[in-house]
Amino acid sequence: MTKVHNFSAGPCILPQEVLKKASEAVINFNNLNLSLIEISHRSKDFVEVMDNATSLVKGVLNVPDGYQVVYLGGGASLGFLISAMNFMKQGGKGAYINTGTWANKAIKEAGLLGNVDVIASSKENNFNYIPKSYNVPEDADYLHYTSNNTIFGTQFKSIPETDKMLICDMSSDIFSKPIDVSKFDLIYAGAQKNLGPAGSTLYIIKEESLGLTGRVIPSMLDLQIHIAKESMFNTPPVFPIYVNMLTLEWLKNLGGVEKMGQLNRAKADLLYTEIDRNPLFEGFAKTEDRSDMNVTFNLTDNSHKERFDLLWKAANINGLNGHRSVGGYRASIYNALPIESVQVLVDVMKQLNT
Amino acid sequence: MTKVHNFSAGPCILPQEVLKKASEAVINFNNLNLSLIEISHRSKDFVEVMDNATSLVKGVLNVPDGYQVVYLGGGASLGFLISAMNFMKQGGKGAYINTGTWANKAIKEAGLLGNVDVIASSKENNFNYIPKSYNVPEDADYLHYTSNNTIFGTQFKSIPETDKMLICDMSSDIFSKPIDVSKFDLIYAGAQKNLGPAGSTLYIIKEESLGLTGRVIPSMLDLQIHIAKESMFNTPPVFPIYVNMLTLEWLKNLGGVEKMGQLNRAKADLLYTEIDRNPLFEGFAKTEDRSDMNVTFNLTDNSHKERFDLLWKAANINGLNGHRSVGGYRASIYNALPIESVQVLVDVMKQLNT
Numbered sequence: 001m002t003k004v005h006n007f008s009a010g011p012c013i014l015p016q017e018v019l020k021k022a023s024e025a026v027i028n029f030n031n032l033n034l035s036l037i038e039i040s041h042r043s044k045d046f047v048e049v050m051d052n053a054t055s056l057v058k059g060v061l062n063v064p065d066g067y068q069v070v071y072l073g074g075g076a077s078l079g080f081l082i083s084a085m086n087f088m089k090q091g092g093k094g095a096y097i098n099t100g101t102w103a104n105k106a107i108k109e110a111g112l113l114g115n116v117d118v119i120a121s122s123k124e125n126n127f128n129y130i131p132k133s134y135n136v137p138e139d140a141d142y143l144h145y146t147s148n149n150t151i152f153g154t155q156f157k158s159i160p161e162t163d164k165m166l167i168c169d170m171s172s173d174i175f176s177k178p179i180d181v182s183k184f185d186l187i188y189a190g191a192q193k194n195l196g197p198a199g200s201t202l203y204i205i206k207e208e209s210l211g212l213t214g215r216v217i218p219s220m221l222d223l224q225i226h227i228a229k230e231s232m233f234n235t236p237p238v239f240p241i242y243v244n245m246l247t248l249e250w251l252k253n254l255g256g257v258e259k260m261g262q263l264n265r266a267k268a269d270l271l272y273t274e275i276d277r278n279p280l281f282e283g284f285a286k287t288e289d290r291s292d293m294n295v296t297f298n299l300t301d302n303s304h305k306e307r308f309d310l311l312w313k314a315a316n317i318n319g320l321n322g323h324r325s326v327g328g329y330r331a332s333i334y335n336a337l338p339i340e341s342v343q344v345l346v347d348v349m350k351q352l353n354t
Numbered sequence: 355m356t357k358v359h360n361f362s363a364g365p366c367i368l369p370q371e372v373l374k375k376a377s378e379a380v381i382n383f384n385n386l387n388l389s390l391i392e393i394s395h396r397s398k399d400f401v402e403v404m405d406n407a408t409s410l411v412k413g414v415l416n417v418p419d420g421y422q423v424v425y426l427g428g429g430a431s432l433g434f435l436i437s438a439m440n441f442m443k444q445g446g447k448g449a450y451i452n453t454g455t456w457a458n459k460a461i462k463e464a465g466l467l468g469n470v471d472v473i474a475s476s477k478e479n480n481f482n483y484i485p486k487s488y489n490v491p492e493d494a495d496y497l498h499y500t501s502n503n504t505i506f507g508t509q510f511k512s513i514p515e516t517d518k519m520l521i522c523d524m525s526s527d528i529f530s531k532p533i534d535v536s537k538f539d540l541i542y543a544g545a546q547k548n549l550g551p552a553g554s555t556l557y558i559i560k561e562e563s564l565g566l567t568g569r570v571i572p573s574m575l576d577l578q579i580h581i582a583k584e585s586m587f588n589t590p591p592v593f594p595i596y597v598n599m600l601t602l603e604w605l606k607n608l609g610g611v612e613k614m615g616q617l618n619r620a621k622a623d624l625l626y627t628e629i630d631r632n633p634l635f636e637g638f639a640k641t642e643d644r645s646d647m648n649v650t651f652n653l654t655d656n657s658h659k660e661r662f663d664l665l666w667k668a669a670n671i672n673g674l675n676g677h678r679s680v681g682g683y684r685a686s687i688y689n690a691l692p693i694e695s696v697q698v699l700v701d702v703m704k705q706l707n708t
Contacts, residue, residue: 002387003387004386004387004388006388006392006393008392008393008394009394010394010589011391011392011393011394011395011589011592012392013392014389014391014392019380019381019389019391019392020381022380022391023377023378023380023381024377026373026376026377026380027373027374027377032358033357033358034358034360034672035368035373037365037368037373037376037550037551037552037597038360038362038365038366038367038368038373038551039360039362039365039673040362040363040364040365040673041365041552073427073428073429073432073553073591074427074428074432074574074588075427075588075589076588077573077574077587077588078427078428078574078588080574081572081573081574081575105573108573109572109573109574112570112572113572190589192589196391197391197392197592197593198391198395198589198590198591198592198593199427199553199554199590199591199592199593199594200553216466218435218463218466218467219431219435219459219462219463220428220431220432220434220435220463221435233431234428234429234430234431234432235364235365235429235544235546235552236552236553237427237552237553237591237594238365238551238552238553239551239552239553239593239594240553240591240593243391318388319393319394
């Protein structure tokens, strides 16, 4: 097969060896002569998958005691609701940092349940930076933020300081580098970036922070129920969870999140260096807030657009168009994207300037 | 590979040709040299999958004008909540028929939102029959029922008559036979029986019945939002939906739900005839309410258990143990199970009686 350099923003590139094993399991899983997707989720073979997928998260992220890991469906979009439902007290308040589209959606869903205080926003500059100055109100139940903003290409470089509970939507940079899980009460992440295909969502939960809201919580939105049932309250999304497990095995064998962080840094450096060097390009996000996952950039002179688009397409590059809210280009350089693909893009950018 | 006769209750057997195509798409989808699970859900190639998966439902079930079809995540368990949230008026009431575990879970979730009237139940006989006598109260917003009860092996043979809105959880018998969609305001179905793998849920919605509750509905639970966004409000469960599409193509090519209904009837007849003929076995469900999808039966004399279990396992039969609420055996004979597999089971039952 011709090699495609897949810069898609998500669903996105996954490791080739993961795809190969996943493809095989759809035909014959664990030599059962049955497909992974036609066996009971209560069977020994699948329960083992779920256990592994959970243990790998704990191991790879060094999750402390007192935290629980569950996999649910619904994506981060359901996470916006689940996080507010499980952490905002009846009549209470959530504090939010608005760093763009996804943060904004989280704010909207929480606002349907109670009071929301948007304590900082970079909206006035089309979200090209991460706000750094804010106060979390005394009466807030929690602070919610989005660690990486796929659309705008910004990323928190440190964890916000607060004495309130801390909730993070980490959909687009979880597993890209080490994180200190002990700082958080809830981390949630749609799988379809560094973890696996669309259709499952990871929750890492400080157990003692649950059960404090006084709310009636529907079962499927209740993290305590999902913890008690070990992600098997209902039939889980079997195939996505299996692929998550494979991806985490790949990540662990490769050297874990420490090593991954180094590789991702090198890829981002290579690309940002070219953006800064090449007079035909300019970055969208403020330098200090640039994302290591989604690199957003524009042409300085749009008359080069047609030629640039021809060049990168001819180089078998896929998924480089920017999101409509930003325009220009976006190179998503998630875990599974090799640095060789970034080099191909950089070479095309250099070629445009000759 | 050795042929396995897969009688699993769900996730369950899927057509071999579907599994083959799904496996291939995980490596190389539509000759893009990219995996199905690593491309954007907004790409032309995937939007086409979603459109086909939706059109096939409309075609196969002869869905009338005024109805919309959407695919969501979360399984029927989220459907319990979504159905009540979108159809029970603020301060209103839902009428429910309790035919077992799943109906009961629907009742529980609706009860968290408002008033629930359980107008009929077969609980006193461990749900071995379908209640036929009931009145839907005048002040009910809707009647909810579960068309087929996987655990107990019972099935509604006709659609309940009511002048209220009608909601059905059809998870375990949708696409097994023709249905008159025009009788319903909402049909929902977890995919993992006759449609595809776990991880997606089908909703068939009479559009004019929505928007009448006066409730604040969170976005991910709001069917009007999902209809407006054509199942793409958030990233959909890509792989499960693709497999749904393949299964519906298989079903259509095979002759549709008319033909499927005949095949399923023949399989059920073959097995029930043996249960009734063979003095070593007895059916669990009342004869007139027996399910064509899940055949529940017991040994009349448990001293044969060890030998029977050895015999069916030696015949490469999988997934025959009954649910713990019923005991005995359960043969799930969904669409993709060939009659040859049922014959193998019947032969084993005959063999036990020699």
